[in-house]
Amino acid sequence: MIEEEEIDLLLTDLIEVHGYDFTHYSRASLKRRINRLWQLDKFPSFAELRYRVRSDTDYLKRFVEEVTVNVTEMFRDPQFYRALRNDVLPTLAAKPFIRIWHAGCSTGEEVFSMAILLNEANLLHKSLLYATDLNPEVLETARAGIFAMAPMKQYSENYILSGGKNDFSIYYTAQYGYVKFNSSLSEKMVFSTHNLVSDQSFNEFDLILCRNVLIYFDKALQQRVLTLFDDSLGPLGYLALGAKETLKFSTLQATYRQLAGEKIWRKQS
Amino acid sequence: MAETKLTHRAEAILIGGSTGSIEVLLRLLPTLPDPLSFALIIVLHRKNTADSTLANLLSLKTNSPFREVDDKDLIKPGTIYLAPADYHLLIEQDKSFSLDDSEKVNYSRPSIDVTFESAADVYGSSLIGILLSGANADGTKGMQAIKKRGGLLVAQHPDTALVGYMPQQAIENTTVDHVLDVAGIIEFLNSVNTA
Structure with missing residues (x-):
């Protein structure tokens, strides 16, 4: 499970390195999404997750796509x-x-x-x-x-x-x-x-x-x-x-x- | 040492349920203290259509303010909240709600685990989680999260539930403080925050 301070580190990296600003996303949902991705991709530690997001632009694409929610349907409601x-x-x-x-x-x-x-x-x-x-x-x-x-x-x-x-x-x-x-x-x-x-x-x-x-x-x-x-x-x-x-x-x-x-x-x- | 009667203090109480839980709520809601000394947040597995019949049905059973949650609503003590259909219900550190329409969890949206885990993060030991009748293992991880943060757990006695599976899973996989029938749950809820 990710700690609040670790989320802050990750969000700062995303702005500084990649120009994506998630700091005003709903925190509870964001935390859940990051935890989910951490488990899915089996990172042994936060440091590994952070390193991938910082340095691997292909992984960054996956991160942004998975952390944001892309559920949609036709004629919903x-x-x-x-x-x-x-x-x-x-x-x-x-x-x-x-x-x-x-x-x-x-x-x-x-x-x-x-x-x-x-x-x-x-x-x-x-x-x-x-x-x-x-x-x-x-x-x-x-x-x-x-x-x-x-x-x-x-x-x-x-x-x-x-x-x-x-x-x-x-x-x-x-x-x-x-x-x-x-x-x-x-x-x-x-x-x-x-x-x-x-x-x-x-x-x-x-x-x-x-x-x-x-x-x-x-x-x-x-x-x-x-x-x-x-x-x-x-x-x-x-x-x-x-x-x-x-x-x-x-x-x-x-x-x-x-x-x-x-x-x-x-x-x- | 003198024996003191244990009363539990809670800022928020969560109730999760699935099949057979609406009947329990219909019995339970009219018996709650008025005004309520805590926020009551209800997460039920329900059809994924955005109709208000369930909210209307439940709201008729209580004099407390009752609302189906809108995104970013602030959580107020004394109010009963119902998770809306087809969204996960999350709680922010500033004690407001956020909604989330991401993938179903345990085949469910809203998922009881999602709300319970999120609330455990925010309320810590000032939280009580109650799990009612249901045929799904949703809720167990949420109950574990509440326990880990020092909150208190109550499960409906599986023999008294229409479907005992959901509370049974929680009882087997974490330390539930009280396993109660509906009358017991009513008595428990009326004892919270007294004296």
């Missing part, structure tokens, strides 16, 4: 997608152009879910989906649009619960335990690395989705990131967070109005 479909997309339909940012998109399941919604609302042709993550590796998966077959049954059920009317399988072709989503969906996607801790706003958006990312940050970092989103949202733009995330600790609370019963907020003015 179907009623959330139902609200996007019924309450959010219709208000964007009149725009000549729709810009959406998936911040912390991981392997891209939510981006493809969004593209399917846009396609069914006949809006995909005039939309652009920016999808960013800290990890270059997960973006490669997202860019390829190839996912394991096994969870598709669950995703298909989620899709139907979200108000989807089609047979979900029209969106992909299956082969050897994997599915590849149609390129007509990914054509409007732009994938890029972006670190919410240290990078700035890069465009103005109509909708920003950042679900189950802020839970890994402490309150100070959450406020920084929410301000970044505020700076990146156009007038009357929408911000969507995860099921247990909230604006209640943030200064944005005053200038955003929450859609009834959903973790979707609309910027006022």
Whole structure:
């Protein structure tokens, strides 16, 4: 088990040697992730773990990917997608152009879910989906649009619960335990690395989705990131967070109005 | 030496359970002292859908403030907290909650081990862990962590549980201070922090 002081050493190394700042990540979760990796990779001591992280850039990639959480699924919380479909997309339909940012998109399941919604609302042709993550590796998966077959049954059920009317399988072709989503969906996607801790706003958006990312940050970092989103949202733009995330600790609370019963907020003015 | 009645002091009490534990909570919650002198944190294995029926059901059984946890909520004494579906529930050094949607542990999210281990780090000897009915070994490592930090352990007597496996695992793999039936657990909870 890693000691608090050892976590501090590791975090300092990560900033000084590699430029990754994890100091404002939720400490309890970070500690668990580091302990998990320590066990998985069977380091005999903290010194060995620290040495690998400091000096081996390939291992650093693994460390960052394993310490951050990359769990995601398609149409997670179907009623959330139902609200996007019924309450959010219709208000964007009149725009000549729709810009959406998936911040912390991981392997891209939510981006493809969004593209399917846009396609069914006949809006995909005039939309652009920016999808960013800290990890270059997960973006490669997202860019390829190839996912394991096994969870598709669950995703298909989620899709139907979200108000989807089609047979979900029209969106992909299956082969050897994997599915590849149609390129007509990914054509409007732009994938890029972006670190919410240290990078700035890069465009103005109509909708920003950042679900189950802020839970890994402490309150100070959450406020920084929410301000970044505020700076990146156009007038009357929408911000969507995860099921247990909230604006209640943030200064944005005053200038955003929450859609009834959903973790979707609309910027006022 | 005069015999003194042992009372346990705790800032927080954790209750973990799986199959058969909701029935126990429904009996137990109405009997708790009001106001509560500790924070009560409940971690149950549940369906991974984000619906509030379980929270509503349990909250009806108590007059104490009851909430399903939102990320970064501060832990207040006298309040009962329920771990939300499909997230691990962790506790930070400043006594606030963090949520985590990483891999399931013991096929479970929330996992009892994750919350118990994290709470042991923060509360040390001022923590009590209670393990109820269940068909899974989740909770045992968490109970070990609480013991290691000087906290106190209670398990539902396996013969009185709908499924005895979960408390049995803890009893076999760590030193549980009290093995009690539901009436005993109620009596125990009412004795915490008295005199």
